[in-house]
Amino acid sequence: MKKLLALALALCMIFALAACGGGGTSAAPAASGPFKPDGPVTLIVAYKAGSGTDGPARILAQFAEKYIGQTVVVENVDGGSGSIGWSQLAAADPDGMTIGVMNLPNFNNSIVNELGTYTTADFKAICNHVTETSIVIVRADDDRFPDLKSLVEFGKANPDTLKASTNGAKASNHIGAQAFAKSAGFSYIDINAGGTADQLLSLRNTESDFTVVKLGDIAGQESAYRVLGIFGAERDSRIPDVPTLGELGYYKDWLGSSRAIVAPAGVSDEVIAFYEEALKKTMEDPDYIAAASSFDTNFLDHTATAALIEQQQAFAESLGDDFWSF
Amino acid sequence: MLETLSLMGAGFVNALTPINLLMMAAGVAMGIVIGCMPGLSAAMGVALMLPLTFTMKAETGLIVLGAIYCGAIFGGSISAILIHTPGTPASAATAIEGYQMTLKGKAGKALFTACYASFWGGLLSCISLYFFAPLLAQLTLKFRSAEYFWLSIFGLTIIAGVSGKSITKGLISGAFGLLLSTIGLDPVTGAKRVMFGQAYFAEGINTTCALIGLFSMSQVFILAEKKIVERAQATKFTDKMSLTRDERKMIRPTIVRSWLIGNIIGILPGAGAAIACFLGYNTSKQFSKHKEAFGHGSIEGVAGSEAANNAVTGGSLIPTLTLGIPGESVTAVLMGGLVIQGLAPGPELFGKYAAMTYTFFAGFVLVQFFMLGIGLLGCRGFAQISRLSDAILIPCVTVLCCVGSYAIHKNILDIVVMMTFGVIGYLMRKFDLNTAAVVLALILGPIGEKGLRNALKSSGGNPMILFSSVVCWVLIALCVVGILSPMFMGKLEKKAEKEATGADPESPDEVVDIDVEND
Numbered sequence: 001m002k003k004l005l006a007l008a009l010a011l012c013m014i015f016a017l018a019a020c021g022g023g024g025t026s027a028a029p030a031a032s033g034p035f036k037p038d039g040p041v042t043l044i045v046a047y048k049a050g051s052g053t054d055g056p057a058r059i060l061a062q063f064a065e066k067y068i069g070q071t072v073v074v075e076n077v078d079g080g081s082g083s084i085g086w087s088q089l090a091a092a093d094p095d096g097m098t099i100g101v102m103n104l105p106n107f108n109n110s111i112v113n114e115l116g117t118y119t120t121a122d123f124k125a126i127c128n129h130v131t132e133t134s135i136v137i138v139r140a141d142d143d144r145f146p147d148l149k150s151l152v153e154f155g156k157a158n159p160d161t162l163k164a165s166t167n168g169a170k171a172s173n174h175i176g177a178q179a180f181a182k183s184a185g186f187s188y189i190d191i192n193a194g195g196t197a198d199q200l201l202s203l204r205n206t207e208s209d210f211t212v213v214k215l216g217d218i219a220g221q222e223s224a225y226r227v228l229g230i231f232g233a234e235r236d237s238r239i240p241d242v243p244t245l246g247e248l249g250y251y252k253d254w255l256g257s258s259r260a261i262v263a264p265a266g267v268s269d270e271v272i273a274f275y276e277e278a279l280k281k282t283m284e285d286p287d288y289i290a291a292a293s294s295f296d297t298n299f300l301d302h303t304a305t306a307a308l309i310e311q312q313q314a315f316a317e318s319l320g321d322d323f324w325s326f
Numbered sequence: 327m328l329e330t331l332s333l334m335g336a337g338f339v340n341a342l343t344p345i346n347l348l349m350m351a352a353g354v355a356m357g358i359v360i361g362c363m364p365g366l367s368a369a370m371g372v373a374l375m376l377p378l379t380f381t382m383k384a385e386t387g388l389i390v391l392g393a394i395y396c397g398a399i400f401g402g403s404i405s406a407i408l409i410h411t412p413g414t415p416a417s418a419a420t421a422i423e424g425y426q427m428t429l430k431g432k433a434g435k436a437l438f439t440a441c442y443a444s445f446w447g448g449l450l451s452c453i454s455l456y457f458f459a460p461l462l463a464q465l466t467l468k469f470r471s472a473e474y475f476w477l478s479i480f481g482l483t484i485i486a487g488v489s490g491k492s493i494t495k496g497l498i499s500g501a502f503g504l505l506l507s508t509i510g511l512d513p514v515t516g517a518k519r520v521m522f523g524q525a526y527f528a529e530g531i532n533t534t535c536a537l538i539g540l541f542s543m544s545q546v547f548i549l550a551e552k553k554i555v556e557r558a559q560a561t562k563f564t565d566k567m568s569l570t571r572d573e574r575k576m577i578r579p580t581i582v583r584s585w586l587i588g589n590i591i592g593i594l595p596g597a598g599a600a601i602a603c604f605l606g607y608n609t610s611k612q613f614s615k616h617k618e619a620f621g622h623g624s625i626e627g628v629a630g631s632e633a634a635n636n637a638v639t640g641g642s643l644i645p646t647l648t649l650g651i652p653g654e655s656v657t658a659v660l661m662g663g664l665v666i667q668g669l670a671p672g673p674e675l676f677g678k679y680a681a682m683t684y685t686f687f688a689g690f691v692l693v694q695f696f697m698l699g700i701g702l703l704g705c706r707g708f709a710q711i712s713r714l715s716d717a718i719l720i721p722c723v724t725v726l727c728c729v730g731s732y733a734i735h736k737n738i739l740d741i742v743v744m745m746t747f748g749v750i751g752y753l754m755r756k757f758d759l760n761t762a763a764v765v766l767a768l769i770l771g772p773i774g775e776k777g778l779r780n781a782l783k784s785s786g787g788n789p790m791i792l793f794s795s796v797v798c799w800v801l802i803a804l805c806v807v808g809i810l811s812p813m814f815m816g817k818l819e820k821k822a823e824k825e826a827t828g829a830d831p832e833s834p835d836e837v838v839d840i841d842v843e844n845d
Binding site: 048049077078079080081083084087110113115116160163168169170189190191192194197198201202204205206207 | 380467468469470471511512513514515516518525526527528529532666670672673674678735736737776780783784786
């Protein structure tokens with residue numbers, strides 16, 4: 001009886017050990033000619049399973065298998081505000097068997113905040129996957145602010161009174177609120193609510209007066225909020241009545257977040273070309289498009305993506321103390 | 327209303343998938359095994375199994391954790407009845423009558439009673455879960471920064487309740503936990519705090535690793551330190567595991583009373599299954615028509631204790647799920663699992679996550695039936711397991727601790743953190759400090775800090791904002807109750823224990839020979 005139990009326990013442990021194995025496949029780098037992966041491809045996501053980054057990445061991975069010709073394993077390496085996963089990606093073998101998702105501008109902020117030891121030079125861009133644009137919103141039943149101008153005027157007349165919830169200190173939506181308020185010339189109080197869901201909750205329970213989120217964040221609950229303005233050079237076709245901030249004379253550049261697909265810097269150009277082609281086809285696949293309706297797919301080639309990463313890096317570095325003070 | 331009912335129904339449909347049913351059975355069996363081994367506690371079991379649930383679908387993972395919780399609370403009664411050693415403190419009162427029955431050759435009857443009473447206690451406690459949880463969750467819509475600050479303070483008052491003999495030592499443990507909770511990025515300015523130059527600590531100490539270390543690894547050290555001795559032979563029993571119709575009828579009022587007691591104790595923070603079992607036992611004695619049977623193997627006594635401790639499970643999930651305030655150490659561990667599965671406490675629980683929540687509730691109801699079935703069928707086998715030598719247990723648990731913490735992020739630093747906390751936990755227990763208090767502070771510290779600093783920021787530094795709403799005052803009142811009730815509860819427990827055993831509860835020949843770690 002006792003021996004049997006011991007055996008059962010041992011089996012249980014072997015099972016547990018096996019559960020965390022896997023992913024240790026090695027592959028010889030392609031010597032020459034066009035690259036083709038010869039084993040499962042690992043896609044590193046720097047946030048946990050089920051997170052906002054994880055969902056779209058998994059949909060991409062699922063439909064990309066057809067064009068890559070191999071299984072694509074999503075590996076969630078979270079922690080350190082994303083920097084643990086990006087550190088791991090930067091250090092991965094540049095054999096084309098490991099690629100990853102790079103969140104912009106979070107990735108750039110992690111460099112500015114010295115969370116990781118990597119720089120943009122440690123990665124090579126493959127393509128862009130998702131782009132989401134920031135918007136300024138208030139509660140739908142808040143009659144004080146029918147439009148962006150009324151919000152700004154109220155803010156100017158009452159400095160340090162309006163409250164804006166953010167998704168973290170100096171995180172993407174805090175940057176958005178700051179950029180808007182600074183360009184419009186009013187000061188406000190930022191409330192770090194934690195995540196995007198808490199940010200919206202803080203607005204709904206009237207602790208905050210306005211907030212900046214991404215357009216996709218309010219999908220399905222549009223009636224609860226009034227969108228006052230959108231960041232970017234042009235209006236969005238889904239909300240054609242909402243003016244851009246630039247139209248009204250405030251912050252005129254695009255702001256939002258992007259998710260690029262990148263590889264460690266050492267990979268050959270063949271590897272980049274292979275994945276760029278395969279992922280482009282994936283994002284044009286009707287099955288993918290049907291599955292990916294909840295977020296904004298935006299394919300950009302590797303040159304444009306590399307430029308976007310550098311531009312976001314420059315922007316993140318420009319956000320010095322001047323940006324954060326009024 | 328109709329929508330809610332259909333959501334509840336859909337919950338059952340979702341819960342009834344083959345994989346969920348399989349996992350319920352496995353979770354309950356695992357829980358019973360952990361519960362009936364005197365060295366392992368329910369909190370430790372849940373902590374140990376937490377990482378294994380990460381790869382599952384959210385609702386499946388939650389159901390497994392719930393199943394382990396229920397199973398462990400019931401499992402403690404098996405060793406209490408058969409070898410006079412409660413597997414968890416929650417079954418301490420069961421040992422009194424249960425072992426007497428065993429001596430009279432009625433072990434089967436005692437085990438059946440324990441299983442039957444646990445089932446009803448657990449099942450009835452689900453009613454309150456369905457009824458109160460949505461109401462409480464709705465309340466959190468009114469919570470702003472100031473309210474969150476008070477909520478965390480309210481949660482921290484539980485420390486007084488879980489800290490057993492010395493409140494001072496509980497407070498020391500809590501302060502230590504709060505200090506640890508400041509590690510990571512500053513929630514308001516984003517500045518780096520005590521991160522030892524490691525980006526790894528940017529999001530603070532990994533609560534799951536800390537839990538596994540504090541509860542499971544430290545227990546290994548404690549076990550390893552003791553001389554390995556053979557446990558008493560479990561009594562072989564031949565009588566049938568059943569109750570007559572009259573006996574069932576007799577314990578019915580006892581079960582209902584114990585359910586109410588256990589359920590209320592469960593909802594109250596700071597009081598757990600250990601207190602509930604004694605209160606349930608005493609109440610059954612007071613109301614019994616067969617008082618003479620008590621002390622000589624009363625089935626009412628066994629039923630009173632076991633129905634009460636399992637009624638705690640459903641009750642204690644209410645504040646954990648809705649407010650994020652775990653009322654005792656098992657739910658504190660469970661909380662780690664909930665957060666990782668993406669179930670955020672608050673109004674979204676019955677809004678955005680309603681499907682998942684109701685599936686979990688339905689699973690929790692179904693788990694009770696599995697507990698009844700597996701408990702009745704497997705009692706004889708589980709009794710053997712409860713005698714498993716520490717020589718086998720120690721290496722197994724150590725491996726599971728390491729594998730478990732590594733599996734979360736596949737980061738070797740997680741094992742280092744887990745081991746560090748194992749040593750800290752071991753030392754704390756040597757000095758009678760409280761590991762549950764550390765965990766509570768680790769979870770609640772950041773909520774409180776963010777709440778306070780955001781509130782003061784939005785009021786321009788005026789502290790009156792902390793007293794500016796009705797909800798604030800209600801929470802402040804609850805804090806006062808939270809501080810005072812453990813003192814009252816402590817007295818109640820001592821009194822109950824004294825009445826139950828008829829002797830000083832701390833006398834050495836008494837049944838409770840396990841750590842008075844509350845769970």
